[in-house]
Amino acid sequence: MSWLAQHAELIFCIVGCALVTAIPRMGPVMYLRADSLPPALRHWLSFVPVSVMAALLGQDIFFYNGTFSLSWTNLYLVAAVPSLLVAWRTRSFFGTIAVAMGFVAAGRALGVWQ
Structure with missing residues (x-):
C-alpha cells in the first residue's frame, strides 16, 4: 500500500x-471591486476595521489585573489616551503603537505602574 x-x-x-x-x-x-459597490455600502464597510480593532482592544484597555478599572491606576487606559491623540492627529498605525508601547514601558520602568 x-x-x-x-x-x-x-x-x-x-x-x-x-x-x-x-x-x-x-x-x-x-x-468585488471598490468601484462596483454602492456608495452606501462602501461607507458602511469603512467602519469595519475600526470596529474590529475596538473589539480586540476594548477588553485589554478597560480590564486591568483581572478587574474592570476606569481609574488612573489602569496603565493601559492611561496609555490609550495619548495613543488616541496620536492616532487622531497623525493617522499613523505605527506611530500609535509606538507611543502606546513607549508609554507602557516608561510607566513600568519608572515604577509608577506595576
Whole structure:
C-alpha cells in the first residue's frame, strides 16, 4: 500500500481545510471591486476595521489585573489616551503603537505602574 493511499483521509482533510479557509478570503477580493459597490455600502464597510480593532482592544484597555478599572491606576487606559491623540492627529498605525508601547514601558520602568 502506498503512502498516498495510507494517508488519503489526512490529505483530503488538509485540502478541505485549505479550501474552507481560502474561499471566504479570496472570493470577495476576486469578485468585488471598490468601484462596483454602492456608495452606501462602501461607507458602511469603512467602519469595519475600526470596529474590529475596538473589539480586540476594548477588553485589554478597560480590564486591568483581572478587574474592570476606569481609574488612573489602569496603565493601559492611561496609555490609550495619548495613543488616541496620536492616532487622531497623525493617522499613523505605527506611530500609535509606538507611543502606546513607549508609554507602557516608561510607566513600568519608572515604577509608577506595576
